[in-house]
Amino acid sequence: MEYVVAAVILLVVLVVGAIGLVVPRMRRRELPPSQTGGDTATLERPSAAEPGVRTPPLVVPAEADEGLPPLLEREPEVAEPEVVEPPKPEIERPEPTAGRLVRLRARLSRSQNIFGRGLLTVLSRDHLDEDAWEEIEDSLITADVGVEATQVIVERLRERVRVLGTRTVAEVREQLAEELVAALDPEMDRTLRTTPHDGRPAVMLVVGVNGAGKTTTCGKIGRVLIADGRSVLFGAADTFRAAAADQIATWGERVGAETVRGPEGGDPASVAFDAVKRGIDIDVDTVVIDTAGRLQNKVGLMDELGKVKRVVEKHGPVDETLLVLDATTGQNGLEQARVFTEVVDVTGVVLTKLDGTAKGGIVIAVQRKLGIPVKLVGLGEGPDDLAPFEPAAFVEALLGSAT
Structure with a gap:
């Protein structure tokens, strides 16, 4: 009886061992080769459970690739981002200033x-x-x-x-x-000195008190010059008002003029110097420098304005120093003009906001009291509402019709 039990146990052991050898081999099989003769993609199987047994490569037909579940995670295809050029601003061409x-x-x-x-x-x-x-x-x-x-x-x-x-x-x-x-003394010289010199541009310094519309006037002056055939570069030397540099740069972009600017709160004299240097490098006709507004009774600020002019003059003399006066300030504008003239030798006056005042006679008062010609007058808020001053035409406009 003992021999029978031993024989049964031995038989069971043999059967289990045979199953252990046959089943792994049944798992290792190849897919049938591609019937189309196309290219195949070869992927490695994961390692077999048995140590020391090398798993043969799994051959997958390329055509069947999409129909099978993915064996390996694929890298997603990333489309190249489309580069969109921002539209260039359309360059405006101001009408000639004659008339x-x-x-x-x-x-x-x-x-x-x-x-x-x-x-x-x-x-x-x-x-x-x-x-x-x-x-x-x-x-x-x-x-x-x-x-x-x-x-x-x-x-x-x-x-x-x-x-x-x-x-x-x-x-x-x-x-x-x-x-x-x-x-109005029609014999006064009202021409703007904007003709470039040999090797350097003409330099125009624009000064005035706070709120006179100085930065806007600088932009309009640039349009006047471009309308009359000059090339212009702006110097944003008003470094104390955050929006001033952006404002003058916007005026420049409209007419295709470059703007030189510095850091906010930086040295205005340095910006003015760099603007003239840049104007020399790119060979423009006129550099228009916007300065920070300041009250005429602030000695420190007026001294700073004098420094701006001295630094700019290292490149050569300033050709034109224009004082922007608000026509609505009336006789107070005369005191402003007097102090600015003493500091930077004003050569001409730009009278703004004449459209909003009944005090057009300030033109006569400024010229008679200071001997400084009014060269430009602002008659509105439009970009081309700045006009060269012509005494006869101005008086005709003021008087209107006799009927």
């Missing part, structure tokens, strides 16, 4: 109420007595012509009316226009 003041005469409508309609109403009376002449004086003074200039204009006009016996409104208007033009 611009005449085209903008409607902007002086508020001043016409003082200079034109009010004065002509008085002058058209049959008899001009002392009360009438006092009304004329008051109108001119209210329009910021200034006391001294008003007295001269009225005295000359009274004499002409008396001698010539003028009676019609048209004749009186013509005589008044002649006296106002004479008070």
Whole structure:
């Protein structure tokens, strides 16, 4: 009986051992070769459970690749990002400035109420007595012509009316226009010195108090120069007002002019120097430098402005120093002009915001008191609402129609 039990145990052991040898071999098999003869992809199987047994490669037909579950994780295909060029701003071409003041005469409508309609109403009376002449004086003074200039204009006009016996409104208007033009001194040189020198550009320094519209005026001056055929570079030397450099750069982009700027709060004299140097390097006609606004009674700030000019002059003399005056400030603008002239030798005045004031006579007061010509006048908020100053056209616009 013991022999029978031993034989059964031995038989069981043999059967189990045979199964252990046969089953792994049944697991190792190859897929049938591709029937299409196409390319095949070869992948390695994971290692077999038995130590020391090398697993043969698994051959997968390329055509069947998509139909089988993935054996290995594939790298996802990443599309190349499409590079989109930002649209270039369209370069604007300002219209030539010739005759611009005449085209903008409607902007002086508020001043016409003082200079034109009010004065002509008085002058058209049959008899001009002392009360009438006092009304004329008051109108001119209210329009910021200034006391001294008003007295001269009225005295000359009274004499002409008396001698010539003028009676019609048209004749009186013509005589008044002649006296106002004479008070504006039409012989003054109002040309902008923007012609480049041998090897360096002309340099224009723009100064003024806070709030006069100086940075905007710089942008408009650039458009005036480009309209008249000059190439321009802007220097953003107002480093204390955060938006000033961005503002002047935007004006430049519109007309294709480069802007040189520095770090916020940096040295304005350094920015001005670099702007002129850059202008020399790229051979532009004119460099327009915007400076920070400052009150004329702040000694430290005025000294800094003097430094800006001295540093710029290491490249050569400053050709034009323009003072931006707000026409609405009235006679206070005269004090501003006087102090700025002492510090940086102002060569011309840009009178802004004439469209929003009835005080157009400030033009006469500035020139008579300081001997500085008004070279440009601002008559609106549009980009091309800055015009070269022409005395006769200006007076005609102020007086309006005699009818």
